[in-house]
Amino acid sequence: xxxxxxxxxxxxxxxxxALAYSDRPAQLSPFTSDGCSNWPEGPRGNRNxxxxxxxxxxxxxxxxxxxxxxxxxxRELSSCVKSKGAGLNSILxxxxxxxxxxxxxxxxxxxxxxxxQLRGFRSLSASERAAVVEELxxxxxxxxxxxxxxxxxxxxxx
Numbered sequence: 001x002x003x004x005x006x007x008x009x010x011x012x013x014x015x016x017x018a019l020a021y022s023d024r025p026a027q028l029s030p031f032t033s034d035g036c037s038n039w040p041e042g043p044r045g046n047r048n049x050x051x052x053x054x055x056x057x058x059x060x061x062x063x064x065x066x067x068x069x070x071x072x073x074x075r076e077l078s079s080c081v082k083s084k085g086a087g088l089n090s091i092l093x094x095x096x097x098x099x100x101x102x103x104x105x106x107x108x109x110x111x112x113x114x115x116x117q118l119r120g121f122r123s124l125s126a127s128e129r130a131a132v133v134e135e136l137x138x139x140x141x142x143x144x145x146x147x148x149x150x151x152x153x154x155x156x157x158x
Contacts, residue, residue, distance in 0.1 A: 026116065026119065028114050028115055028116075028128070028131040029114050029116065030135055030139060031058075031062050031135055031136060032058075032062070033054070033059075034108070034109070035054050035055065035058075036050070036054040037054070037109045042084075049084050049086070050084045052144070052148055053076075053077055054077070055148055056077075056080070056148050057074075057077040057080075057097070059136075059152050060076075060152075060156075061073065061110070062114035063112070063114060064103060064113075064119050064122075064124070065112070066121050066123050070101070070103075070111050074098055077090075077093060077097060078090045078091070078093060103118060103119060103121060114132075133158060136149060136158065
């Protein structure tokens with residue numbers, strides 16, 4: 001019975017993910033960041049040490065885009081965390097985002113989570129890119145976050 005229930009849950013998960021791909025117009029939600037998503041944002045004694053790394057990574061994941069952009073974002077997260085002196089955490093975080101952050105399930109941490117539908121690895125259209133710019137322009141950030149967003153936008157031509 002347990003195996004049947006497990007199988008049904010797996011099938012339901014794939015069906016719900018498949019249904020999330022849609023021909024309806026894509027809409028972008030306001031930017032949100034949950035920091036390091038179920039992972040500490042720093043060690044004891046400096047709980048926000050790599051929060052910046054995760055925040056910038058979240059911008060990439062919120063917008064989504066081609067597969068190469070996801071790989072770039074994940075590598076930059078790992079490099080940023082490593083630069084803060086957290087080599088082991090950088091490796092574990094990289095493995096975690098590579099395994100769990102794909103674009104094919106409607107999770108709050110998936111690649112392209114800002115969109116109201118699954119996009120896979122499609123490039124952003126000109127209008128979708130304009131929506132990203134508009135959302136980042138109107139979002140309310142702390143001064144530190146605003147600096148991180150400005151750096152991200154300059155490095156990624158957003």
